[in-house]
Amino acid sequence: MENLIALVNRLQRACTALGDHGDESALPTLWDALPSIAVVGGQSSGKSSVLESIVGKDFLPRGSGIVTRRPLVLQLHRIDEGREYGEFGHLPRKKFSDFAAVRKEIGDETDRETGRSKQISTVPIYLSIYSPNVVNLTLIDLPGLTKVAIDGQSESIVMDIENMVRSYIEKPNCIILAVSPANQDLATSDAIKISREVDPKGERTFGVLTKIDLMDKGTDAVDILEGKSYKLQFPWIGVVNRSQADINKNVDMIAARRREREYFAQTPEYQHLAARMGSEHLGKVLSKHLEAVIKSRIPGLQSLINKTIIELESELSRLGKPIATDAGGKLYMIMEICRIFDGIFKEHLDGVRPGGDKIYSVFDNQLPGALKRLQFDKHLAMENVRKLITEADGYQPHLIAPEQGYRRLIETALITIKGPAEASVDAVHAILKELVHKSINETVELKQYPSLRVEVGNAAVESLDRMKEESKRATLQLVEMENSYLTVDFFRKLPQDVEKGGNPTHSVFDRYNDSYLRRIGSTVLSYVNMVCASLRNSIPKSIVYCQVREAKRSLLDHFFAELGKKEARQLGKLLDEDPAIMQRRVSIAKRLELYRAAQSEIDSVAWSK
Numbered sequence: 001m002e003n004l005i006a007l008v009n010r011l012q013r014a015c016t017a018l019g020d021h022g023d024e025s026a027l028p029t030l031w032d033a034l035p036s037i038a039v040v041g042g043q044s045s046g047k048s049s050v051l052e053s054i055v056g057k058d059f060l061p062r063g064s065g066i067v068t069r070r071p072l073v074l075q076l077h078r079i080d081e082g083r084e085y086g087e088f089g090h091l092p093r094k095k096f097s098d099f100a101a102v103r104k105e106i107g108d109e110t111d112r113e114t115g116r117s118k119q120i121s122t123v124p125i126y127l128s129i130y131s132p133n134v135v136n137l138t139l140i141d142l143p144g145l146t147k148v149a150i151d152g153q154s155e156s157i158v159m160d161i162e163n164m165v166r167s168y169i170e171k172p173n174c175i176i177l178a179v180s181p182a183n184q185d186l187a188t189s190d191a192i193k194i195s196r197e198v199d200p201k202g203e204r205t206f207g208v209l210t211k212i213d214l215m216d217k218g219t220d221a222v223d224i225l226e227g228k229s230y231k232l233q234f235p236w237i238g239v240v241n242r243s244q245a246d247i248n249k250n251v252d253m254i255a256a257r258r259r260e261r262e263y264f265a266q267t268p269e270y271q272h273l274a275a276r277m278g279s280e281h282l283g284k285v286l287s288k289h290l291e292a293v294i295k296s297r298i299p300g301l302q303s304l305i306n307k308t309i310i311e312l313e314s315e316l317s318r319l320g321k322p323i324a325t326d327a328g329g330k331l332y333m334i335m336e337i338c339r340i341f342d343g344i345f346k347e348h349l350d351g352v353r354p355g356g357d358k359i360y361s362v363f364d365n366q367l368p369g370a371l372k373r374l375q376f377d378k379h380l381a382m383e384n385v386r387k388l389i390t391e392a393d394g395y396q397p398h399l400i401a402p403e404q405g406y407r408r409l410i411e412t413a414l415i416t417i418k419g420p421a422e423a424s425v426d427a428v429h430a431i432l433k434e435l436v437h438k439s440i441n442e443t444v445e446l447k448q449y450p451s452l453r454v455e456v457g458n459a460a461v462e463s464l465d466r467m468k469e470e471s472k473r474a475t476l477q478l479v480e481m482e483n484s485y486l487t488v489d490f491f492r493k494l495p496q497d498v499e500k501g502g503n504p505t506h507s508v509f510d511r512y513n514d515s516y517l518r519r520i521g522s523t524v525l526s527y528v529n530m531v532c533a534s535l536r537n538s539i540p541k542s543i544v545y546c547q548v549r550e551a552k553r554s555l556l557d558h559f560f561a562e563l564g565k566k567e568a569r570q571l572g573k574l575l576d577e578d579p580a581i582m583q584r585r586v587s588i589a590k591r592l593e594l595y596r597a598a599q600s601e602i603d604s605v606a607w608s609k
């Protein structure tokens with residue numbers, strides 16, 4: 001099971017390196033999910049001494065008054081062999097093998113955050129200790145609880161410390177080491193008071209009784225240690241730490257542990273309890289408990305890690321691929337993105353996505369409606385017919401049929417079809433432009449590159465503009481073609497009609513009478529209507545051929561040709577990603593790496609259970 005705790009330590013350190021302490025991150029963090037042990041108690045109750053004897057090293061700053069002024073997150077790592085050393089989170093890669101220097105660095109780092117005042121700070125100091133003489137544990141040393149502010153401290157310090165301590169120990173995954181000195185009344189113990197508050201059933205609180213050797217003569221702590229006077233869920237553990245005099249005399253930890261063992265083994269009151277007393281026993285009990293807790297947490301941890309990986313992966317894919325470094329890679333990337341955009345645009349036209357149907361609506365409603373509004377019948381009303389026929393005859397009235405007059409009447413009517421034809425070209429152009437904008441917005445890959453987005457949009461619209469001009473030319477040409485050559489068969493019928501219905505004895509002047517002109521008007525009207533019906537069918541064909549089909553075929557051809565001429569630097573400009581996004585991608589990729597490593601580690605532990 002040692003592997004399990006080593007794994008927790010590794011994960012916690014990795015999270016710390018990434019700033020994943022569970023404070024600001026929106027994601028639930030590993031830090032929140034992993035158990036840790038916090039040491040709480042009144043000032044000078046012996047917290048640092050307990051920590052030191054678990055570690056087996058003399059390394060924490062000490063003195064009278066308030067000494068611990070910042071939380072200290074202490075990770076103990078057991079190593080099989082080699083020299084022991086410490087390493088700080090704020091000084092990575094610097095190994096401290098001199099523990100007096102560790103103590104000094106804790107003091108200095110505390111002062112860096114709080115100044116040399118007696119103030120406290122909630123910003124933790126991270127310290128890892130690697131040693132063959134420790135068990136794998138993560139401990140948090142917290143500033144001692146106090147009842148009154150001393151000179152130089154703000155009035156709020158009592159509450160500030162209490163709130164900070166509470167913020168650590170109220171987390172359900174925090175195991176509480178409640179340190180109380182045996183030479184004070186347990187009823188006044190700050191440690192017991194605050195741990196009861198956050199853990200009323202005592203499911204995660206271990207009571208540690210210090211300073212047993214300092215109890216008044218004739219008194220002992222047997223009732224407490226046996227759980228008779230104050231019962232906790234877990235049995236009390238008594239310890240005897242070094243006294244201030246021992247510290248002053250530089251009594252080392254090994255000797256101190258031996259003396260502690262001897263104290264419990266040789267003091268008659270405690271002999272029967274000796275096997276479950278002392279700092280070494282405390283370390284083992286904590287380690288065992290931690291293992292059990294972690295074991296029960298593995299499924300939860302696995303699902304937290306898996307869930308986070310999925311979230312990070314989806315965010316990473318939302319942010320898009322990182323930019324290629326070489327020109328070829330960049331060109332390929334741009335072409336790929338353009339291809340995606342082009343595909344989306346085609347889908348709009350082909351009905352896979354909405355919008356293409358609006359084009360049919362132009363041909364089916366707008367064009368016929370506009371043609372109808374031309375009102376050829378009004379144009380071919382008798383008075384207008386008379387005017388045009390007369391004008392076309394000139395000085396010589398026509399003899400048999402008013403050939404020129406017919407042509408002029410037809411031309412002036414057909415020319416008006418140019419208006420609706422042109423309007424249809426414009427309407428389809430506007431729809432295509434709108435679909436380009438829609439497709440740009442729907443191309444997720446383009447969101448990543450604002451410049452490319454603008455360039456692709458402009459290039460597509462420029463192509464559409466060119467296609468519109470060509471379409472206008474071809475479509476108006478259809479109308480002009482009708483004007484340039486009339487359908488002869490239609491008019492061949494005219495003389496017969498004249499012979500049938502007309503009166504050949506009429507004088508030249510009778511040829512301008514009302515019924516004669518009305519007949520001409522209605523003949524021209526039916527010819528114009530025939531041509532109009534035919535144009536109603538051929539105008540959409542011309543528009544689709546020149547604009548819609550062409551847009552599907554070659555919307556970005558021009559852009560691609562220009563792209564081929566660009567150098568790496570210019571291509572790079574097109575892929576000018578927002579630096580914030582680049583940054584985000586890198587940091588998410590890092591986190592993902594951490595979580596993936598954590599996943600495979602925890603999976604391997606879970607399988608080997």
Ligand SMILES: Nc1nc2c(ncn2[C@@H]2O[C@H](COP(=O)(O)OP(=O)(O)OP(=O)(O)O)[C@@H](O)[C@H]2O)c(=O)[nH]1
Binds near residue numbers: 048
């Ligand atoms: N004789 C004896 N002295 C002890 C024992 N435990 C702690 N002391 C002494 O009590 C004093 C305070 O101990 P610390 O370990 O610094 O207490 P602390 O709770 O960490 O203090 P703060 O961080 O200032 O709140 C030191 O002089 C220790 O030597 C003990 O079991 N026996």
